[in-house]
Amino acid sequence: MKENLLHFIWKLKLFPTSKIKTTSGELLEIKSSGLLNYNSGPDFLNAQIRIQDQLWAGNVEIHLKSSDWYIHRHEKDESYDSVILHVVWEHDVTIFRKSNKTIPTLELKNYISKELLENYQKLFSTPKKWINCEQEINRIDSFILEHWYERLYFERLEQKSVQVQDIFIKTNNNWEATLFSLLAKSFGLNVNGEAFLNLALSVDFTTVRKVSNNLNQFEALLFGQAGLLFDNIESNYFLNLKEEFKYLQTKFKLEPISKNQIQFFRLRPNNFPTIRISQLSQLYHTHQNLFSKVIENEKLEEFYELFSVSASTFWETHYTFSKESKKSIKKITKPFIDLVLINTVIPIKFWYLKSLGKNDFSPLLQLIQQMKPEKNSIISNFNMLKVKSDNAFKTQALLQLKNEYCSKQRCLECSIGKELLKN
Incomplete structure (x- = not known):
């Protein structure tokens, strides 16, 4: 399990969100998962959750284990005082605020489907691949691909x-x-x-x-x-x-x-x-x-x-x-x-x-x-994977995809990777 996968799961709510409970047995409703924070501080900002009948607005921190909170010394950092939910893969210790009240914790390992984890393993674990999704990329819906190409x-x-x-x-x-x-x-x-x-x-x-x-x-x-x-x-x-x-x-x-x-x-x-x-x-x-x-x-x-x-x-x-x-x-x-x-x-x-x-x-x-597709080794390799380019717009998008996402293993930030994991 990787922490970036937990970020991905939380952001897209890739788990059953009805009738989930905190580790203390309280009903939890996720109104908004918040915005991913690329700077220092909690992982997700401006989230909204309901615990029992109380609505909370604040930030969410994500770890593999609850004890990582102390390993990372968050208890000494004021920017974590606004955390309203601690999302973890495995809950191994209770986390307290400065007021001695516990921070609500959601343990995800019992809510994540086996299929999603298998898809993640399949995407990242097969060795000697030019890109991680080379066996699956040509079955991604064309509508999803076209929108992703434009963003790229x-x-x-x-x-x-x-x-x-x-x-x-x-x-x-x-x-x-x-x-x-x-x-x-x-x-x-x-x-x-x-x-x-x-x-x-x-x-x-x-x-x-x-x-x-x-x-x-x-x-x-x-x-x-x-x-x-x-x-x-x-x-x-x-x-x-x-x-x-x-x-x-x-x-x-x-x-x-x-x-x-x-x-x-x-x-x-x-x-x-x-x-x-x-x-x-x-x-x-x-x-x-x-x-x-x-x-x-x-x-x-x-x-x-x-x-x-x-x-x-x-x-x-x-x-x-x-x-x-x-x-x-x-x-x-x-x-x-x-x-x-x-x-x-x-x-x-x-x-x-x-x-x-x-x-x-x-x-x-x-x-x-209007321009003809470029010719280079990257575009040739995509052609071999049956990802065809009919103009320079497509080849520029594919160059960005390979250089900035595939080569850097950023599959969880890629629309293709997201689609393969979700499905």
Whole structure:
């Protein structure tokens, strides 16, 4: 028996609540089980119970054994003076208040069904499973799953918006600068994301506005700040950028990030930082006031058109400054735009709406539901369990489910786990 299971049972009243009695034989009626307390103090707050004919309002504490009250030294903590009921699995000792009156106790072990305990054992005890419910998840009612997916997705959005808030503060509450910084991070992908973010934050956004009108200057600014213009390379394009950056560095008192932050290793050529920096430069050169366009757009095709830019001409025959390659247009692809929308655009739109006090996020749901499902090992494993994903909304929800619930054994906080235990 685990204490978190007792929390779960008490919260959802997964025991016969009629004709239950305290350990002293008094009739007990649960009017409200209270709210789970995630901070210090009693486990459930603002509960309401009736003992015999007396209605009580206060808090509930839950333990495996009654004696845990003394083991945890609750008798010395004033925050437990308001406990109106002690809920335990096994009652082994009477608990007294400071007034020497006993605290009513409910012993649960005689009220819990054998089936619920078996379901709990089945869920948590089978070894070597990818997720605990892998044998049962595909029989959960679709209505329950859809509601849970929506909650998971918005929980994930809330987590992503934490960085949006952080960058918003760092950029002095400038939405355009926030978008630029987080777009840079997205363009850097997992390998160079943090380095690209540092690159964006190393330049005041007023400088970005001034320079972005001139594509050559803007590329020089970003390549220079990335520390990629300090080599000796005999290329007119490279030398031109290098000279231009020297001028910008003096004019705007720029301090480049360390070259060692930018990585080429383990990247496909189309994701080389050189290509992504040029594409980012082209995007901001093409679109002034990009933030307002991002906020206005709601349809997927509108975003595909907005982000449909290519790296500059030099990069049609290069992936690095020094080596020539077969000619190809380095255009931003739709799958890459999807990643940018998932990781940057939608979280920014979400936090922007929240900052305005707006709570209608249906356009964001409609947007991500238009996008193709992501492909990764987690989604592949869910597919093998016959949990299919037909869009990016579902894959984002499943990533949240696996990373934040399944991997952390939080089955009692998961709608799927709850349903399996109840049934």
